[in-house]
Amino acid sequence: MKELEEFAATFKRDLLKKVKKPRIWKEKDILDGKIVNAFVLILRTKGCRWANKAGCLMCGYFKETYDAGKDEILRQINEAYKQYEGEEIVKIFTSGSFLDEEEIPLELQRYIIKKFSKAKKIIIESRPEFIENLKELDGEARIEVAMGLESANDLVLEYAINKGFSFKEWRKAAKKVKKYGKELKVYILIKPPFLTEKDAIRDAVKSVEKVKDIADTISFNPVAIHSKTVLERMWRHGLYHPPWLWSVVEVLEKARKIYDGIIKCDVVAGGKMRGSHNCGECDKKVLSAIRNFSLTQRAEEFKNLDCKCREEWRDLLEVEEFIKG
Ligand code: SF4
Ligand SMILES: [Zn+2]
Numbered sequence: 001m002k003e004l005e006e007f008a009a010t011f012k013r014d015l016l017k018k019v020k021k022p023r024i025w026k027e028k029d030i031l032d033g034k035i036v037n038a039f040v041l042i043l044r045t046k047g048c049r050w051a052n053k054a055g056c057l058m059c060g061y062f063k064e065t066y067d068a069g070k071d072e073i074l075r076q077i078n079e080a081y082k083q084y085e086g087e088e089i090v091k092i093f094t095s096g097s098f099l100d101e102e103e104i105p106l107e108l109q110r111y112i113i114k115k116f117s118k119a120k121k122i123i124i125e126s127r128p129e130f131i132e133n134l135k136e137l138d139g140e141a142r143i144e145v146a147m148g149l150e151s152a153n154d155l156v157l158e159y160a161i162n163k164g165f166s167f168k169e170w171r172k173a174a175k176k177v178k179k180y181g182k183e184l185k186v187y188i189l190i191k192p193p194f195l196t197e198k199d200a201i202r203d204a205v206k207s208v209e210k211v212k213d214i215a216d217t218i219s220f221n222p223v224a225i226h227s228k229t230v231l232e233r234m235w236r237h238g239l240y241h242p243p244w245l246w247s248v249v250e251v252l253e254k255a256r257k258i259y260d261g262i263i264k265c266d267v268v269a270g271g272k273m274r275g276s277h278n279c280g281e282c283d284k285k286v287l288s289a290i291r292n293f294s295l296t297q298r299a300e301e302f303k304n305l306d307c308k309c310r311e312e313w314r315d316l317l318e319v320e321e322f323i324k325g
Helices: 002-010 049-053 070-081 106-115 128-137 154-161 167-179 197-211 230-236 245-258 283-296 309-324
Strands: 023-031 034-042 089-093 121-125 143-150 183-190 217-222 262-265
Touching (some): 023 283, 070 106, 106 128, 128 167, 143 154, 143 167, 143 217, 167 183, 183 197, 183 245, 197 217, 197 245, 217 245, 245 283, 245 309, 262 283
Parallel strands (some): 034 089, 089 121, 143 183, 183 217
Antiparallel strands (some): 023 034
């Protein structure tokens, strides 16, 4: 879909800022059924190769990148390491693909894995096209590769997201992750553009069906509006609305019934206009239940949730279906 690719690319030109400090924070996560501490490091690299070419319609991560060379990345890692306090999980992200040698040269990839080898698990992210490089990262550390799929439906991937690969291609790479003895985390989007609320719920759940045999963890990302993206323009013109938190809850409940692995959900900008939200009155409660669910894995977290807006949400699901015909 050449036109969509070109349109998406125009949003990025001239926007790359000079930012140098990696982002670091600590959070809770689960490891082998226990709640543990996690160290999160976002390295500033040149970013996602696909984003630099065209990019996914909802992705604004290109704004966090700049053309860092090898020495600069090494400096970022060593600086970050000073803040590492032996957290069990280490997440090293790049706003792109850790395994892409154009972003992080191979020797640096190895250096980073070795540097944090005291961690019980290291999580990295990559697009499918770079998974082959995993074979170079054989070491003692337990590595989990998070690979964005967003949707297992090729039409959604191509026309609603501009993902740049098909489900078949993603699946081939997912098998390689397992072949190289690594764990696989799958990102699934909740409410790609152009889908009704109900179709978005169906799409996320169907995607779970198609990856449940291979994923160790499924991580849901309810769409948030990033600035300077195609999606932001749609949102400003009333052509897109982020998912209701009720839709997120429904996806998580349905996923829990059909999938035995770990389910996570991080609601970026939750409760805000740019993120997944409900009526405003119940948002905090629902967000807290979603956070608890990600740690406890128990659907019971959603049991006592309710609000008058839930009826409004149900109506919307029906009305949108009716209009769609
Ligand atoms: S969502 Fe991932 S693959 Fe898509 S442009 Fe952003 S960083 Fe690249
Ligand atoms: Zn409400």
